[in-house]
Amino acid sequence: MSAIQVVKEIQALSNRGRAHDLQKFFQTAPGQYGEGDIFLGLTVPKVRTVAKKYREISLKEIETLTRSKFHEVRLCGLVILTLQYKSAKERKEKKKLFDAYMKAMTAGYINNWDLVDVTAPIIGEYLIDLDNPYVLLDQLSRSKSLWQRRVSMVFTFAFIRAGEIEPTFKMAEKLLHDKHDLIHKAVGWAMREAGKLNGIALRKFLTSHSHKMPRTMLRYSIEKFPERERKKWLLGSKNS
Numbered sequence: 001m002s003a004i005q006v007v008k009e010i011q012a013l014s015n016r017g018r019a020h021d022l023q024k025f026f027q028t029a030p031g032q033y034g035e036g037d038i039f040l041g042l043t044v045p046k047v048r049t050v051a052k053k054y055r056e057i058s059l060k061e062i063e064t065l066t067r068s069k070f071h072e073v074r075l076c077g078l079v080i081l082t083l084q085y086k087s088a089k090e091r092k093e094k095k096k097l098f099d100a101y102m103k104a105m106t107a108g109y110i111n112n113w114d115l116v117d118v119t120a121p122i123i124g125e126y127l128i129d130l131d132n133p134y135v136l137l138d139q140l141s142r143s144k145s146l147w148q149r150r151v152s153m154v155f156t157f158a159f160i161r162a163g164e165i166e167p168t169f170k171m172a173e174k175l176l177h178d179k180h181d182l183i184h185k186a187v188g189w190a191m192r193e194a195g196k197l198n199g200i201a202l203r204k205f206l207t208s209h210s211h212k213m214p215r216t217m218l219r220y221s222i223e224k225f226p227e228r229e230r231k232k233w234l235l236g237s238k239n240s
Contacts, residue, residue, distance in 0.1 A: 003064035015041030042072045051079035066104040082122040098126040124155030153186040165194040188220025
């Protein structure tokens, strides 16, 4: 099994019309957040099917996929990485996969929100057993890269899944004044999920910060609240 085989299989599934639509949806025009990315027009389920077929390929071949100019090929490589991470038994093996993920990210190959959101909640599990995961999370949250900042937030989904919500609120506070809408959405989304575990903690955070939160972030974070309460938070924020 090789990266070349994976690329050929993905290209055989390409759809020109859908590719055109995806180029627009993921904002690949000059000056947009996904500038220059090239889509082949595959659905995520199709990419996952290919990834499962080639889930045993070597880490070297995965790295070749994650460096592809084609969005779906990079996605396939990253999904394979997550599949291998899930099945890894030894901490040493997980570290290799985590390091490969970080290498792809810092090199700029994890460069759209879907690539982050499909993978970071899984790979972020590696941070749970670190003595101080905030060293890395803080570093990512301060990055000039939009995608590294988004990863800093989406990594915390791994903690939420483990029943730990503190990292989510800590990173939310650090990203509170970020200027990009894609960060506002990620922070709000993560806080909403943390609030499902502990609504009191979410409301405590909102009491301290809702007046400073971007509107999108606030809307996402209170999405599961009763309608009357949502209106109260939105009105209170507007009047602050």
